[in-house]
Amino acid sequence: MxxxxxxxxxxxxxxxxxxxxxxxxxxxxxxxxxxxxxxxxxxxxxxxxxxxxxxxxxxxxxxxxxxxxxxxxxxxxxxxxxxxxxxxxxxxxxxxxxTGAYMVPGRAYREYRLEGFSHWLRDHITGPDNWGNIRACLADSAICLKLNYQYVTAEQFFAADLSPLQSGCCKPPTICEYQYMNPTLWINPTHAIVDTDCSIWSNDPSQLCYSCDSCKAGLLGNxxxxxxxxxxxxxxxxxxxxxxxxxxxxxxxxxxxxxxxxxxx
Incomplete structure (x- = not known):
């Protein structure tokens, strides 16, 4: 041969x-x-x-x-x-x-903005034709609820290495200045809302920030x-x-x- x-x-x-x-x-x-x-x-x-x-x-x-x-x-x-x-x-x-990632003072995790990602990713993954199904899937998953079993105090949570998806979907953006109670329960601040995602956040486990732009950005980050x-x-x-x-x-x-x-x- x-x-x-x-x-x-x-x-x-x-x-x-x-x-x-x-x-x-x-x-x-x-x-x-x-x-x-x-x-x-x-x-x-x-x-x-x-x-x-x-x-x-x-x-x-x-x-x-x-x-x-x-x-x-x-x-x-x-x-x-x-x-x-x-x-x-x-x-x-x-x-x-x-990348749409940016550092947040006093936090180990990063947060994400939609405008920092390519238009192709934004159009094909987080566009209106796809996001409805993805949002429903995220709400049915345990990706956010399991954080309640991993972190108890605010110090533990703020020092956590959250995935982009957890950072964007499971909590309100830091700029909203919500008060931490547990990873998926936050107290609304008394001052004016500074970001549209702040008014979208809900403590309802089926809602959280799944409709937020920060959640879409977190998904793209992932x-x-x-x-x-x-x-x-x-x-x-x-x-x-x-x-x-x-x-x-x-x-x-x-x-x-x-x-x-x-x-x-």
Whole structure:
């Protein structure tokens, strides 16, 4: 068997094995409570892992048993997969280039503003067509109520490392100057409201700040955080698959040359 075929079979076997932790990490990411309400972003890593598994298995069989047809299908699918990964990588960089996070004096957590995020994220995730379902999902989840079991005093809560979603949806913005009673119960201040979210906040567990712009911004902050984690995986995967594809091209060329030489005999 030509060296390029051996290398292609070996590299695709490694790619096949690497797809298993990719699928596992994607499943874990999709199962996190912070992501359960964003259907658009729950399963891309899993789908990429499954695609890599199937394509690498095709390449391994085609290279190891010198199947010209399978190698051809493998190269086409691998090229499409590389282009898809490249598009996803560029999109991830573009939509996560800005952040709406800002520090709050005396607080360990950050708060978030909608205008600090890309228009694409704001339009496709927190737009009027999607937010109703996301808001209902957040209200049904336990992401805010579980804070009541984790923090008792105001000092504990203000020193907490809240997720962007918890910071934006589970409490009123700090600028409202509400008085802390527990993580989801706050006393309305007596001075004039300084932000529209201040009047939207409700101590009703089914309401809280789920209709606030700060909640939408917190959701986008969470999306940005998860996409940033995925960028490194995408870069490593893209580099590996590009090398596997180049070696696969050599294997396919060798297989064609061998088939042509037999045909001339």
């Amino acid at each position: 030509p060296l390029s075929n051996n290398l292609t079979a070996f590299m695709n076997f490694l790619a096949f094995m690497c797809s298993i932790p990719i699928i596992a990490s994607g499943t874990w990411l999709a199962s996190k409570p912070d992501n359960e309400c964003i259907h658009l972003l729950r399963w891309p890593v899993v789908f990429i892992g499954i695609a890599i598994m199937l394509v690498s298995l095709t390449g391994f069989i085609g290279a190891y048993w010198k199947k010209e047809g399978l190698l051809g299908v493998y190269l086409v699918c691998m090229a499409l997969l590389i282009v898809l990964l490249l598009v996803l990588l560029v999109l991830a960089f573009v939509v996560t280039g800005t 999306v940005r955080k998860e996409w940033r984690k995925s960028i490194l995986i995408l870069i490593i995967t893209l580099v590996i698959l590009s090398w596997v594809y180049l070696i696969g091209c050599c294997a396919y060329k060798n297989t064609l040359n061998k088939a042509n030489s037999k045909g001339h005999k």
